[in-house]
Amino acid sequence: MYSPIIIFEALANGLMLGAVYALIALGLTLIYGVLHIVNFAHGALLTVAMYAIWLAFEKFGLDPYLAILIVTPLMFALGYALQRFIIGPSSHGSDNGILLVTLGLSIVIQNLLLAGFSSDTLTIATDYAFGVVPIGPLLLSLPRVIGLGVSLLTALLLWFVLNRTDIGKAIRAVAKERLGASLVGINVAHVYAMTFALGTACLAIAAGLLMPTFYVSPTTGAAFVLVAFTIVVLGGMGSILGALIGGLLIGVVEAVFSLFLGDSLGQIGIFLIFILVLLVKPTGLFGARG
Amino acid sequence: MLKAHNLTKRFFGLVAVDNASIDVPEGSITGLIGPNGAGKTTLFAMIAGFSPPNEGRVVFQGDDITTEKPHLRARRGLARTFQIVQPFAGLNVRDNIAVGAYLHTKDPTEAKRRATEVAEKVGLGRELDKLASGLTIAGRKRLELARALATRPKLLLLDEVLAGLNPSEIRDVLPIIRKIREEGVTILMIEHIMQAVMNLCDSVYVLSQGKMIASGEPKVVCTDPAVIEAYLGHGAAARMQAEGAAHA
């Protein structure tokens, strides 16, 4: 039998990991909600951000949390450029085109990283990596508590950007009524790229939160892709709140499955949920268009 | 031949079709008219099996087909065209039509031969090798018609096949429709162009805001005050009568 403390700790861990998942999914769902595209390169871009955080630490001795402040604008710019100059023009706006272009990009990115960094796993050693926060009888990992806090904060910030700023309003206008938005003079290509950039910037924050306790290798992001898609589908494609709740839920599910089945089989729980959600949820809500 | 009884379709709050019935006798051309958004296309979709009705029944040649899938209805001899044309854009005209012809033959050569035949019948004989995406609006409407015909239907549902055509193109298509009927195909057609309705239809049904408000001979229905009001707004019939009196 498992003692209640272990189970509670697993749950709490799941919640905290889930918050970072949610952050990754947030970017994905934002992009889907506005551009109606499944961004297959999302995982590879996460990997890029993780390497950037690692480089900042290795080359400049920058603390991962501080590095977020530098990597975020860089990722923002990268996301903008990718959508504006590559994904947008080359996909001709077709669903399948976008899927294939982002798949192609993810392969390119992943293997460029492989060529540049080899397949070794890299980690960052910080003195707080094993810090704990005692809450009642539970001992929680300090980086994960920080992860939870910052993720929620980012979600809040994103909500603010979408609802209280001009670009946010433009984004929501385009998401709702693309043609109408372009008729009133909104530059749709720019708004698309801004959305993609915001979604990519979320990854920089997630990377900074992950690196103190996690590792990075060229395929790390790929492992997160299906998890992020699961969350997005679970929470409803394009829904920010859905991504948040879905992320927390998936984190808990993974923690519980891993506790009972071991790490490698634990992942299966996520895939099964993903498959089930796709199969059972009526297709009208997310499947065939119109 | 076709009896649709008390069909109702709701989209969320909106009642698109409200307890509407329609009866299409064998060998006839029956018209279905009504203002924009009346629910005509929705009614077609229920008859052809693309959209399950919330209430009501569809009976075709004595069989209840209310819950049958569209492709099975097509096999029974019920074919439809789409108001918003749905060509197989990447295929040429011949291959587009052949898809319909495969319903009765599995032999590709034979299917293509029949496709050519049908194409000539609807006036697409010279565009057989053209891609569907390269056709004009008029051409695409003909293609819709040709594909449906290639399935050798007993009942043909035409959803505004004349919309978007210029008068001379309409003049070309009218005899084609008449000829199809003469070859024994029953037709139910949605049409906005009254001249065509008067010209072709034995009887018409009028749908307005989801409800069937009138039916009968075209000439009679057109002068029905309820119908005029449905098209031109409340009080229109009275105004027209008043105007008519003033002119007289």
Place this chain on the structure above:
Amino acid sequence: MTKNFELILALAFLALLAVLALVGLPGNILNLFIFMMIVALTAQGWNMLGGYGGLSSFGHAAFFGTGAYTTTILQTTFGINAWIGLVCGVALGALVGALIGFLSFRAGLKGSYFALITLAFAEVLRILANSWDFTGGASGMMVSLKNSFWDLQFADRRYFFLILVVFVVLGLFLTRWLERSAFGAYLIALRENDQAAQALGVDIFRIKMQAITLSAAITSLAGCLYVQNFLFIDANVAYGSWISIEALFAAIVGGAGTIAGPLIGSVLLLGLGEITKSFSGGIPGIDLVVFGIILVLCVAFAPNGVRGYVADLYRRRMNRPPSSPKIV
């Protein structure tokens, strides 16, 4: 360029490869050719569903791996003949295809959702194969070396190459048949417009089921042959995303929904990959970088792949109207 001309060109090319192989090629080139044929066959399978049916799968590894594991387990654990193992592998692969198809098509999945769910199924199989004992767990499985025709192994690898060529030729003929048949017409019709297809009496569920079953069967055949060549598999090889990606890349770059596309694509991609690898001094992953760039370029500039691009060039020279770009 007519379909028959395309078929004849492809056959002539394969005949040339076969002659070259028989006359004598350096071992590493022959190995490359062998690998090209395995990928071509996998891609031919993918093409049936993704090219003609417009249902892009990201998880054809599910079929490749099932074929590979089935024949391996039958041979090593049960001592069953390799040819029978191959037949069983194909059958089981087809069954897995039918199962995944049944679930996905019942739920009406297409486009990105179909791509994602196939990927998820392949991942589930990979994780299971990686942890179960009867699949050898993480350490994988070996097929013992026998080197006889009856065991579908050859000391002289040229013969194995010839067998692969025979299968790829069969794949070409099968694709040609599909293009001409009522089944193929229905499959293409539902790719172009599934509503219109239904209105014309096409049972789209049934056609998709047949397509995925056929597609899975061919790809699992490639999986079986892969094992007979390398005599080793583990979960990451058999069910890994690499093979799903190669199948998709080869078909799309070569020309999805065409007869010779998968063959052209796999020869071109693997050939280019080999060249870049040798020029760059074997930097890991550099070949895949090239693949990825080519895929993006293809989507952007040659939506019908190399096959379509060449056909358009030819048509332009003959002053015929170009075919409009097809959305793959």
